[in-house]
Amino acid sequence: MGLNALFKALGDETRREILRRLARGDMAAGEIAAAFDLSWPTISHHLSVLKEAGLVQDEKKGQYVIYSLNTTVFQDIAGWLFDLLGTITERQPAKKGEARKENGK
Amino acid sequence: MGLNALFKALGDETRREILRRLARGDMAAGEIAAAFDLSWPTISHHLSVLKEAGLVQDEKKGQYVIYSLNTTVFQDIAGWLFDLLGTITERQPAKKGEARKENGK
DNA sequence: TGGTTAATTAGATTTATTTCTAAATATCCC
DNA sequence: GGGATATTTAGAAATAAATCTAATTAACCA
Numbered sequence: 001m002g003l004n005a006l007f008k009a010l011g012d013e014t015r016r017e018i019l020r021r022l023a024r025g026d027m028a029a030g031e032i033a034a035a036f037d038l039s040w041p042t043i044s045h046h047l048s049v050l051k052e053a054g055l056v057q058d059e060k061k062g063q064y065v066i067y068s069l070n071t072t073v074f075q076d077i078a079g080w081l082f083d084l085l086g087t088i089t090e091r092q093p094a095k096k097g098e099a100r101k102e103n104g105k
Numbered sequence: 106m107g108l109n110a111l112f113k114a115l116g117d118e119t120r121r122e123i124l125r126r127l128a129r130g131d132m133a134a135g136e137i138a139a140a141f142d143l144s145w146p147t148i149s150h151h152l153s154v155l156k157e158a159g160l161v162q163d164e165k166k167g168q169y170v171i172y173s174l175n176t177t178v179f180q181d182i183a184g185w186l187f188d189l190l191g192t193i194t195e196r197q198p199a200k201k202g203e204a205r206k207e208n209g210k
Numbered sequence: 211t212g213g214t215t216a217a218t219t220a221g222a223t224t225t226a227t228t229t230c231t232a233a234a235t236a237t238c239c240c
Numbered sequence: 241g242g243g244a245t246a247t248t249t250a251g252a253a254a255t256a257a258a259t260c261t262a263a264t265t266a267a268c269c270a
Contacts, residue, residue, distance in 0.1 A: 003115075003121065004116060004117070004118055006116075007112050007113075007115040007116035008112075008113075008116035008257095010108075010112040010116075011109060011111075011112035011113035011115075011116050012109070012257090012258085013109055014258095016108065016185075019189060020188075020189065020192065023189050023190075023192035023193045023196075024192055024195075024196055025196055028216080028217095029216075029217060029218090030215090030216055030217070033216095033217090038258095038259075038260095039259070039260060039261080040216085040217070040218085041217090041218075041219080041220095041259080041260075041261085041262095042258070042259055042260075044217065044218055044219085045218090045257095045258075045259080046258090048218085049257095060266090060267095062216095062267065062268070063215065063216050063217085063266070063267040063268055064216065064217085064267095065216080065217065065218090069193065071190070071193065074186060074189075074190065077182070077186065078186070080121075081179060081182065081183070083125075084124060084125065084128050084179075085128075085176070085179065087125065087128035087129055088128045088174065088176065090129075091128075091129055091130055113227095117227090117228090119228095133246080133247095134246075134247060134248090135245090135246055135247070138246095138247090143228095143229075143230095144229075144230060144231080145246085145247070145248085146229085146230075146231085146232095146247090146248075146249080146250095147228075147229055147230075149247065149248055149249085150227095150228080150229085150248090151228090153248085154227095165236090165237095167237065167238075167246095168236070168237040168238055168245065168246050168247085169237095169246065169247085170246080170247065170248090
């Protein structure tokens with residue numbers, strides 16, 4: 001369920017904002033939490049969703065947990081996008097006014 | 106909430122499969138429903154989610170409702186992706202082993 | 211060791227989402 | 241018009257998601 005978790009993770013404004021901040025540089029969990037008007041456990045939960053989706057990584061550094069963006073999964077998104085757009089361009093465009101009735105298989 | 110609806114819509118396997126089929130060509134609602142092991146109302150609901158997100162369009166054609174992919178919103182996804190990746194490349198890479206402690210504002 | 215700071219886990223609550231069946235609406239055709 | 245087909249709307253049930261407070265775990269420090 002890679003793409004599912006990925007898109008679900010991205011379908012939340014708070015999580016996208018976390019990613020935007022991590023794009024500027026790595027941050028500790030508490031530093032991230034402080035940037036939002038939400039409780040720490042809530043942010044902690046969002047971070048775990050992002051981590052499950054492969055969008056971020058974490059690394060324990062003493063008493064801190066440093067989060068960083070994992071850019072490799074963006075290839076999955078791009079790949080999915082290209083697949084879909086590729087499929088579109090493959091099909092022959094019907095002539096204007098021509099009816100399509102076949103639905104292949 | 107454009108991106109929110111967009112990513113949420115994409116976070117469902119059934120809906121992504123609908124998009125994949127529409128990428129091959131326009132289809133009537135019933136034709137789509139027939140391709141899945143789900144009830145018509147369920148598919149109808151998924152179609153409305155996709156429509157809300159701007160991923161598909163519909164057009165009434167006699168007694169049929171023909172759905173088609175709306176490719177323009179993919180620019181939104183690509184734009185969001187590029188923004189994020191752009192932000193990453195903007196930041197100067199820290200030298201190996203060097204600690205980052207600033208968090209900009 | 212004991213206190214303080216950092217972060218997560220547990221458990222509960224509220225709100226969304228997915229899915230169904232049944233009913234309603236719209237269009238076609240005779 | 242009236243029946244048949246296509247699709248959506250209504251309403252309900254089950255599951256998942258977002259959020260909170262309280263409690264727990266982990267690491268530092270004096």
